[in-house]
Amino acid sequence: MTERKTTFEGELIRHVLAGEQQAFQQIAGQHAEQLFRCALTLCRDRQLAEDISQETLLEAWRSIGRFDGRCRFSTWLYGILRHRFLKARKRSTRRIVAESLSDDTRYSSHTNSQPAADPSRDSERAEDAERVRNAVAALPEEHRQVIELRFFADAKLDDIAAVMDIPLGTVRSRLHNGLEKLRQLNLAVNLFSATGESSVRQP
Amino acid sequence: MNERQKPGEMQPCESWLEAISLLAAECLTVLEEAELREHLAVCHACRQRNEEIAKVCFNVRIVKPIVDQERVLAMGQCLQHLPLPAKKVTWRNRSVPMRVAMLATAALVLVSLLSHLASRRPEDNPDQRTTIVQVTPQLAPVESADLQLPTMFALRRAAAESDDTFDRLLAWYSEPSLMEPLNRHRFSLESLQ
Numbered sequence: 588m589t590e591r592k593t594t595f596e597g598e599l600i601r602h603v604l605a606g607e608q609q610a611f612q613q614i615a616g617q618h619a620e621q622l623f624r625c626a627l628t629l630c631r632d633r634q635l636a637e638d639i640s641q642e643t644l645l646e647a648w649r650s651i652g653r654f655d656g657r658c659r660f661s662t663w664l665y666g667i668l669r670h671r672f673l674k675a676r677k678r679s680t681r682r683i684v685a686e687s688l689s690d691d692t693r694y695s696s697h698t699n700s701q702p703a704a705d706p707s708r709d710s711e712r713a714e715d716a717e718r719v720r721n722a723v724a725a726l727p728e729e730h731r732q733v734i735e736l737r738f739f740a741d742a743k744l745d746d747i748a749a750v751m752d753i754p755l756g757t758v759r760s761r762l763h764n765g766l767e768k769l770r771q772l773n774l775a776v777n778l779f780s781a782t783g784e785s786s787v788r789q790p
Numbered sequence: 791m792n793e794r795q796k797p798g799e800m801q802p803c804e805s806w807l808e809a810i811s812l813l814a815a816e817c818l819t820v821l822e823e824a825e826l827r828e829h830l831a832v833c834h835a836c837r838q839r840n841e842e843i844a845k846v847c848f849n850v851r852i853v854k855p856i857v858d859q860e861r862v863l864a865m866g867q868c869l870q871h872l873p874l875p876a877k878k879v880t881w882r883n884r885s886v887p888m889r890v891a892m893l894a895t896a897a898l899v900l901v902s903l904l905s906h907l908a909s910r911r912p913e914d915n916p917d918q919r920t921t922i923v924q925v926t927p928q929l930a931p932v933e934s935a936d937l938q939l940p941t942m943f944a945l946r947r948a949a950a951e952s953d954d955t956f957d958r959l960l961a962w963y964s965e966p967s968l969m970e971p972l973n974r975h976r977f978s979l980e981s982l983q
Contacts, residue, residue, distance in 0.1 A: 612869045620862050633861070641865050648869070719853045737815055738850045744817050763811035766843055774846045 600660055603651055611651070615644045618664055624740035625665065625750060628732055629672050639675055643668045658745070665742070665749040715778040722772045730765035733758060803836045810836060814843040939963070 596617075602610035622643055626636035646667050647654075654663050723734060729751075736742040736750060744762075748755045809826045812818045818826065830837050881889070940948075940963055948956040 608869075615869055619865050620857055623857055623862060623865065627855075627857075637861055637865060644865065644869060715849075716853045719849045723850060723853070734850065737817070738847070739854045759808060759812060759817070762815055762817065763808040766811045766814065766846055767807070769846045769850065770842055774849050776845065776849075778849045778852075 596660060600654070600656070604654070611648055614660065615647070618661055619644065621661070621740055621742065622664060622668055625668060625736060625742055625746075626672065628735040628740055629669075629750070630676070635675060639668065639671045642671045642675075646671065658749075659743075661743070662746050662749045665746045669750050669752060719774060719778065722769055722774055725772070726765055726768055730761055730768060733761040734765040734769075737762060803833060803839065806833075806836050807839070810840045811843050813840065814847040 596614065599610050599614045603614060619640065622640040623636055626639040626643075627633060630636055630639065643664060647664055650667075654660065723731060726734060732751060733747055736747045737744075742750065744755060744758050747758045751758070753761075806826065806829055809818065809822060813823060813826055830840060884892075940959060944959065945956070948959040
C-alpha cells in the first residue's frame with residue numbers, strides 16, 4: 588500500500604472504516620499524545636495512563652465499526668478513554684498514587700526552546716512554575732480537571748465533556764470558574780518574564 | 791448593540807465574564823468571539839479583565855508537563871500488529887452453505903417441536919389433569935358451652951352427695967364419647983344415680 592500523505596481526518600477515517608490498518612495507525616498516532624495527557628489528568632499515574640491510552644486505541648480499532656461520525660473522532664476516542672479509565676479504576680487492586688506533577692520541573696517544549704540566560708533567571712522561572720502548578724493543584728477537583736484537560740491535554744470543550752461525562756455548558760462554566768479562581772490566586776501577573784509577554788493575546 | 795449588553799446596569803460586564811475566560815482559553819466560536827471583541831472595544835473594564843485572564847492562561851500553558859515521547863511511541867508500537875476488527879455478521883454476509891445449514895437446523899427443531907406436541911398422551915389434556923385441591927381446615931360451629939359443662943348446681947349437689955358421686959360426674963364430662971349425648975340432653979343428677 589502506498590504511503591498516504593493526507594492529513595485530512597475525514598479522509599483517514601473513511602480508510603479506517605474500510606479496515607485499513609495503516610490509516611488507523613496514522614490517526615492513532617495523531618491522537619496518542621493527547622490521549623496520554625488526558626489519561627494522566629484523570630488518573631495522575633503515568634504507568635496507568637499509558638496502559639489506559641493503549642487500551643483505548645486497541646478498543647477503538649476493535650469497535651471502529653460503531654463509529655457513526657455523529658461526533659468528532661477525538662470525542663469518540665475520549666468517550667472510550669473515560670470508559671477504560673472507570674474500568675481500570677474499578678479493577679485496579681493497587682492504590683492509584685497521585686503523581687506529583689510538581690516534581691516535574693521541566694517546562695513545556697516551547698519554553699525549553701528558549702536558551703537559559705543565566706542560572707539565577709532559570710531558578711526564578713522554576714519558582715514561578717512551581718507557583719503556577721501549586722495554584723492549579725489547589726483548585727477543586729472538577730475545576731482542576733477541566734483546566735488541565737484544556738491547557739495540558741489541549742482537549743476541546745466537547746472532548747472534555749465526553750471525558751468527564753458532563754454537559755458542554757458545565758464544562759464552560761467550570762473552565763471559567765477555574766480561571767477565575769486562578770486569577771484570584773494572583774496568577775494574573777507577568778510570570779516567566781524571560782519567555783516573553785508578547786505571547787499573551789491582546790484584544 | 792448586543793442583546794447581552796444592557797446599558798444602565800450596575801455591573802454590565804457580569805454577563806461577559808464567562809465569554810472572556812473562554813476567549814482566553816481559545817474556546818469561543820468565531821461568532822461568539824466577534825461579539826465579545828465588539829464589546830471589548832467599548833468596555834474598558836472588560837478589556838482589563840481580558841488581559842488578566844489572558845495572563846493566567848499564558849502562565850498555566852507554560853507549565854504544561856512534558857510527555858516522554860518514548861512512551862507515546864511505545865503506545866504506537868502496540869498498533870503494529872493489530873488484530874482484525876470484528877465485523878458485524880449479518881444474514882447477507884453468510885455463505886450459501888452456512889445459510890442452508892442454518893435453515894435445515896431450524897426446520898429440524900421446528901419439526902421436533904411439532905411432533906412432540908402431536909404425540910401428547912390423553913392424560914396430558916389439561917381437562918384431565920389431576921388437580922390439587924387445597925383443603926383448608928374448617929372449624930365446626932361450637933354449640934352452646936353451657937351444655938358441655940356441668941352446672942354449678944349439679945356440682946354442688948354431687949359434692950354434697952359424696953366424693954364418689956362427684957368423681958363420677960367429672961368422669962362423665964371428661965369422656966369425649968359422652969359429650970355428644972350430653973350436648974343433646976342436659977345432664978341431670980338423677981340420671982347418674
